[in-house]
Amino acid sequence: MSILDELPPGTWSPPSADAAAKIASLEERLGRPLPPDLAAPHRCAQGISLADSRHRFLAPDAMRPIAELQAGDGTEDLAPRTWLAVVDLSDGKYVGVDLVPNPDGTHDWLECDHETLGEAAVIATSLDDFVRRALAHARGLFWLAPGHEPYRRLRYENPPSYWRRLHAKWYATLGPEAGSPCTSEGCPRLRVAHSVKCRRHHYEMVHRRPSPFTEE
Numbered sequence: 068m069s070i071l072d073e074l075p076p077g078t079w080s081p082p083s084a085d086a087a088a089k090i091a092s093l094e095e096r097l098g099r100p101l102p103p104d105l106a107a108p109h110r111c112a113q114g115i116s117l118a119d120s121r122h123r124f125l126a127p128d129a130m131r132p133i134a135e136l137q138a139g140d141g142t143e144d145l146a147p148r149t150w151l152a153v154v155d156l157s158d159g160k161y162v163g164v165d166l167v168p169n170p171d172g173t174h175d176w177l178e179c180d181h182e183t184l185g186e187a188a189v190i191a192t193s194l195d196d197f198v199r200r201a202l203a204h205a206r207g208l209f210w211l212a213p214g215h216e217p218y219r220r221l222r223y224e225n226p227p228s229y230w231r232r233l234h235a236k237w238y239a240t241l242g243p244e245a246g247s248p249c250t251s252e253g254c255p256r257l258r259v260a261h262s263v264k265c266r267r268h269h270y271e272m273v274h275r276r277p278s279p280f281t282e283e
């Protein structure tokens with residue numbers, strides 16, 4: 068039985084004739100299948116809106132990775148491409164679903180704000196879970212209600228390309244290695260100006276992460 072059968076009248080509209088083709092096209096573009104519980108309603112409904120249309124489910128041909136919708140093309144290192152926007156809340160806010168399943172087969176439903184790309188709160192573990200919670204809070208968004216606690220919070224570990232872009236200008240100001248030897252154990256390099264470290268170890272000391280720069 069579909070969750071649609073339990074929804075109030077008027078929350079969904081009948082499917083378009085090419086619904087299955089649109090889902091297949093989306094899955095090919097993403098290189099992964101939609102979670103079965105999410106694909107099923109889209110095979111039988113063209114549009115789904117919950118709670119006075121505040122939660123508008125995107126049609127399959129409008130679904131995109133969240134970072135792509137919120138920050139444009141060429142931003143795949145801001146957030147996982149598997150975080151797919153599925154519910155449009157307007158104002159650049161979306162609820163997403165992680166296409167990578169958890170070990171128990173569930174999929175994380177994610178609250179994603181455009182101001183914190185790469186961070187998400189897990190607010191549901193299935194379509195059914197999400198819809199039931201949304202309908203129980205006819206006024207407002209259930210995850211903003213006082214006392215709401217997400218299942219957990221996710222923080223994407225951005226790849227080196229992200230850190231190179233973020234810190235490129237700062238790194239360029241370090242100047243040449245021309246002082247006495249770097250104080251990091253076993254490092255054969257010399258210090259940059261105003262530091263006891265070489266460029267790589269100075270980066271790691273300041274930013275507390277491995278240097279993303281692969282020079283020399």
Ligand SMILES: [Zn+2]
Pocket residue numbers: 249250251254255256264265266267268
């Ligand atoms: Zn060094």
